[in-house]
Amino acid sequence: NVLDLPKTILAHCIHLNDEERKLLKNSEAWIVLNIESNIKNNVGNFSSARLGENIMFGTDGMHSDMLRSAKAVYFNSLRIDKTAPEKIYERLRNVSHYLYQNNLDGDGENNLVVLDYTSPTDLNQDNFLSHFIYGIESKHIQHVISNGKLIVKDRQLTTVNESDMLEFSMEMGNKLWKKLS
Structure with missing residues (x-):
């Protein structure tokens, strides 16, 4: 099962039902949130509700500014699930946890x-x-x-x-x- 692999990265994850959220929360997979791409393409809003801690930020190739992505997530979340600044900072740093956990270069x-x-x-x-x-x-x-x-x-x-x-x-x-x- 791909969800049992700690190297699995799932992008966007914006249209999830409760059962899918439970599966992801209990899995080893990581979710990469590309908020600006979602906004640009008008595909929906991400909610981190009941998804666990394996969430990090990406850019979907729009740019390479992770600080900008983190801020975009924060301001967008004010309308959705009011993610606290502490959680935003933690998720920004989660890429380091992902790299370390999977013995990948870069950390x-x-x-x-x-x-x-x-x-x-x-x-x-x-x-x-x-x-x-x-x-x-x-x-x-x-x-x-x-x-x-x-x-x-x-x-x-x-x-x-x-x-x-x-x-x-x-x-x-x-x-x-x-x-x-």
């Missing part, structure tokens, strides 16, 4: 994100989640250390040439559009 002990975030109010453990939801954005990421290696320094990737990558991506995108038309 490690030596990871750190350094933010350049100037707040108009104090930032402390009591109000961190408010800053996380309302203030901190990807533009505040200054440095990233992954598996002990500095991969973003002063907001620039250190492992690839971003200009070359963008140029190649544009070239491949143009080829794809020509083939599709």
